[in-house]
Amino acid sequence: DQQVKQNSPSLSVQEGRISILNCDYTNSMFDYFLWYKKYPAEGPTFLISISSIKDKNEDGRFTVFLNKSAKHLSLHIVPSQPGDSAVYFCAGDTGSKLTFGTGTRLQVTL
Amino acid sequence: EAGVAQSPRYKIIEKRQSVAFWCNPISGHATLYWYQQILGQGPKLLIQFQNNGVVDDSQLPKDRFSAERLKGVDSTLKIQPAKLEDSAVYLCASSLVLSDTGELFFGEGSRLTVL
Known part of the structure; x- marks a missing residue:
């Protein structure tokens, strides 16, 4: 049972445009959602999180939106930069366990 | 502040051989995790420690x-x-016991190839 799903394996966006990465979940016990970014040959690094009681969290160019009724969250990157090219993982946290999605590879082109 | 250290970075072995990976977490982090990331998939938790004790090893294939x-x-x-x-x-991660956001700090990982 895949509790966290990222249905788009890859996404290509032009530099300066908005990148929107999507994530769906099935587990209602998640009380936090996190986004991690991963460059090749490196471990994932924390990017941004959102509590299940909020619907939006913003940090600079990164904004995460949560729609609890739809069990859907999205990460917006505005404006996208070439250095944002990486694999992005969505994760749900029950407070005792983090469950990751399969990731979306973002390519920001010049 | 030093990050999570892992070794070796790469290991190639033949099937039926044995291998060991080492992890040194961030100083002061009581919780330590081992994740397995297969190509094209997200990290999957193998085992979670709180100090010396095992918190969750439900997905660890304990026969091997x-x-x-x-x-x-x-x-x-x-x-x-x-x-x-x-x-x-194989990714090692650590975290504080109490974290507002559940953030984990990952090491660079140990890539295992079994031939």
């Missing part, structure tokens, strides 16, 4: 995988005997 955390600091993950499907990156 073992892990220990010595004195609540360093940890080793062992696979014996290895199978072809164990080819993956």
Whole structure:
């Protein structure tokens, strides 16, 4: 049972445009959602999180939106930069366990 | 502040051989995790330690995988005997006991290839 799903394996966006990465979940016990970014040959690094009681969290160019009724969250990157090219993982946290999605590879082109 | 250290970075073995990975978490982090990331998939939790004790090892294949955390600091993950499907990156992560956001700090990973 895949509790966290990222249905788009890859996404290509032009530099300066908005990148929107999507994530769906099935587990209602998640009380936090996190986004991690991963460059090749490196471990994932924390990017941004959102509590299940909020619907939006913003940090600079990164904004995460949560729609609890739809069990859907999205990460917006505005404006996208070439250095944002990486694999992005969505994760749900029950407070005792983090469950990751399969990731979306973002390519920001010049 | 030093990050999570892992070694070796790369390891190639033949099936049925054994391998061990080492992890040194961030100083002061009581919780340590081992994740397995198979190519094209997200990281999957194998085992979680709180200090010396195991919190969750429900997805650890205990017939071949073992892990220990010595004195609540360093940890080793062992696979014996290895199978072809164990080819993956093994990620170690650590976190504070209490974290507002559940953030984990990952090491660079140990890439295992089983031939």
